[in-house]
Amino acid sequence: MSWLKNENLLTAGLLLTAVILIAAGVAMKQNHQVLAKAVRICLECIGIG
Amino acid sequence: MDNKKRTFIQAAAAALQNANVKGFFTGQIYTGAGKNVCVPGLNCYSCPGALGACPLGSLQNAVSAWKFRFPYYVLGLMMFFGAAFGRLICGFLCPFGFLQDLLFRVPSPKKLRTFRGDRQLRYIKYAMLLIMVLILPFTYKFTPFFCKYVCPSGTLSGIMLSAADSRLRSLLGGIFTWKATVLMAVVFTSIVIARPFCKYICPLGAFYALFNKVSAVRLHVDGNKCVNCGACAKVCDMAVNPVAAPNHPECIRCGKCVSGCPHGAICFTCLTVRNHAGTIDSKHKA
Missing domain, CATH: 3.30.70 (Alpha-Beta Plaits)
Incomplete structure (x- = not known):
């Protein structure tokens, strides 16, 4: 029982860490970096290089 | 879980992530705010239909930037997906996984469930994550190695974009030939082996696999x-x-x-x- 509780705690901890990382990234405007790359055709991805 | 129900969810997820239908005809990719956010599965952001960003492409882009900053945002999103769902994303939400599932339904004289060396080959995807997604892009700046030399989802995007745009078509060369060969290998193998790309190559699957036990x-x-x-x-x-x-x-x-x-x-x-x-x-x- 205790290990299961620990497992759930670990999951909750990971989710919380992920949310904190996302918030930190948004605060540093890293989402803009993602957008800037994603709105242009990625020549490497499509095989032009 | 009924297999038909899962197929429906997979089709809906693939359609939702690639709902920019106009792009398939014009050869123009979507440039709206949706691309601030990474989708959970492997879906190239240069796919004409893509409404979101590819997590692997975004991660490589962040890692290979000239002035390195820890990719909090992309890793946070990937970690969130992993901690919430684990590889359920591969089974239900990944468009490339869905494509492989459809290909596996194509009748063939023999379907291979496992074979000698199968277990060992599965470690390749972890090496892909470490070497092609993290180490090489970090070492050699501005080059997303996995996207450039391996990713078959990107090749599919290239095929769709170049079909609608003759200028892009004229630029296709050696790298495209190599990537098309990789894509063809994945397509034909998928008919005989269930999800070969997910099993042996996909770095995103490798990342989510790390969370499977605790998701x-x-x-x-x-x-x-x-x-x-x-x-x-x-x-x-x-x-x-x-x-x-x-x-x-x-x-x-x-x-x-x-x-x-x-x-x-x-x-x-x-x-x-x-x-x-x-x-x-x-x-x-x-």
């Missing part, structure tokens, strides 16, 4: 109902034995074992709480 959504085998008949292991396309390891890193949580168990001993759970008899409290069943 919120999990598989649970009820020890009171299970009679060890092996029916679940027989139906598993990923060659996992759910009784031995219900949350094995290779499990994509397609749910075939859930529907294949004649005793109803396997179920999806969300943040499982078990009582002392080893059964699950009904209110926690997903």
Whole structure:
């Protein structure tokens, strides 16, 4: 029982860490970096290089 | 989980992530705010239909930037998906996984479930994650190695874009030929082996596999109902034995074992709480 509780705690901890990382990234405007790359055709991805 | 239901969810997820239908005809990619956010599965952001960003491409872009800053945002999103769903994303939400599932339905004289060396080959995807997605892009700036030399999802995007744009078509050369060869290999192998790309190559699957044991959504085998008949292991396309390891890193949580168990001993759970008899409290069943 205790290990299961620990497992759930670990999951909750990971989710919380992920949310904190996302918030930190948004605060540093890293989402803009993602957008800037994603709105242009990625020549490497499509095989032009 | 009924296989038809899963196919419907997979089709809906693929359609939703690629809902920019106009792009398929004009050869123009979507440039709206949706691309601030990474989608959970492997879906190239240069696909004419893509509404979101590719997590692997975004990660490589962040890692290979001239002035390196820790990719909090992209890693945070990937970690969130992983911690919430694990490889359920591979089984239900990834468009490239869906494509492989469809290809596996094509009739062929022989379907290979496993073979000699199968287990060892599965470690390649972890090497891909470490070397092609993290180390090489970090070392040689501005080059997303996995996207450039391997990713078959990007090649599909290239085919669709160049079909609609003659200028792009004229630029296709040696790298495209190589990537098209990789894509063809994945397509033909997918007819014989279930999800070869997910099993052996996909770095995103490797990343989510790290979370499979601790993700919120999990598989649970009820020890009171299970009679060890092996029916679940027989139906598993990923060659996992759910009784031995219900949350094995290779499990994509397609749910075939859930529907294949004649005793109803396997179920999806969300943040499982078990009582002392080893059964699950009904209110926690997903």
